[in-house]
Amino acid sequence: MVLTCLGLEGTAHSFGAGVVTSEGEVLANVWDMLSPKEGGIHPREASRHHSELGPGLIAQALQNAGLSPAEIDLIAFSRGPGLGPCLRTTATMARAIALTLSVPLVGVNHCVAHVEIGCLESGFQDPVTVYVSGGNTQIIAFAGGRYRTFGETLDIAIGNMLDTFGRAVGMRFPAGPIVEREAKSGKRFYPLPYSVKGMDLSYSGMLTAAKRLFNEGVSLEDLCFSLQETAFGMLAEIAERAIAHTKKRELLLTGGVARNNRLTEILEGVAERHDAQFHRVSPSLAGDQGAMIAWTGILQYQAGDRLDIPSSHVLPKWRTDEQDIVWRSDL
């Protein structure tokens, strides 16, 4: 029997609703991102955004899928990790729908979902995943029954670094695409602090240096160019360490920053050097959205995983390696 799952994503500034079948078909995937006019994301404002727009987005997803609520077999929601208020708002919606429709509820790990939707799209079996977004910079791979974080940022995420730099030089949020565009006209390379520690990295030093160079009058194009080359070079190095260490043969790039073409080009080079296949998750499945939650919910449900409402509390600090990946027990 084909199952249809409604997945709700709301760990940070985006709320998304997606409908996916157990055959891996994405029937609908809609989302909205809160973009603050200035400053960063306030958790309470983001959760208000989710509660105001959530119901409409869910209705929209069902309409795009051409389904009535009664045709949904399963509800999945992003249980963590993320901002507490956002997670709770999203979980409340998921519980309400599950109770109203009398369908099972599944709690999904946001980071695991990014990897699984990437595997669905690419057909990869067992990749090293580079997951880069506003809030996350992680190298994830499957080992010993769990997804494990082989490397991550020691301070700020790459998207956060780009946005903070962008804000300092007067760019809109999110700054990543603007930095990429400016970088295309950059000619001169300015060395910035390059900080790799084992399979971890750190971006705060280069951020401080880049802001200082901007204030000293270095052209924005050159600075964006140098920023990208340095930040992505560091990512390439830790991805390469993870491939060399795990000996895996697939490299997956996902998360909002996966949209960047220069990053993609660099990681393609890394994959080639190690005879690995490479895939960049397409933009509609790379950012935070509900389809990845729905698909991972199906995988979990089919492996016998479901959540009772009373014990469906959110897990803001849910580590990637805390969940037994039961649906991959054969690997």
Next chain:
Amino acid sequence: MSEIWALGAESVITRTERWGRPLIVKTRVKKPYLHPEIDEALRRQRTARECRMLSFARSLGVPTPAVYAVDRSTYSITMDLIDGKQLKEFANDMPDSRLETMCFEFGRLLGLLHRGKVVHGDPTTSNVIVDNRGKLWIVDFGLAEWNATIEMMGVDLHLVRRALETTHWDRQTLMLKATIEGYSSIMGNETEEVLSRMDEIRERGRYH
């Protein structure tokens, strides 16, 4: 004559023989996908750093391969071949007591580095070689740094724990405990401060 021995993340290692002795040549090869200035700087700095660090670590009492030659035009280092296996490779098949002894020694060597104000920078079980007589050697000093602060030592231990979690998940508790015991046998009272920094570092990069 040389044969490819291993393809590392940042180097190609070939095996060679000179003066009737088996040696390895570690070459930091060009990476066309990086910006040439970054690539060049990394290859140059890390070759120089590794070379000096291998000798300096030995002066601190940490067994490291002896360096015979450095070629600054190809960014390669010729050094002793340590005849043995990576700790990573056989940690999973070792009886508990032996593994504890090995990890205690690994921690002790790390403690010697830290007491000498040096961090290794990539202290995984891939970079520990156990030779035929059971002696531990530390290799791969390309990311090592001098003038280590508590923060840098905390990062080093964080990387140890990370490596044990991702690679030795079923024996990580035993391994971490023994490693820290070995570490504190050298670092004494300073151990606590580094350990609490290690815990703090783990939480920092996460979005919550």
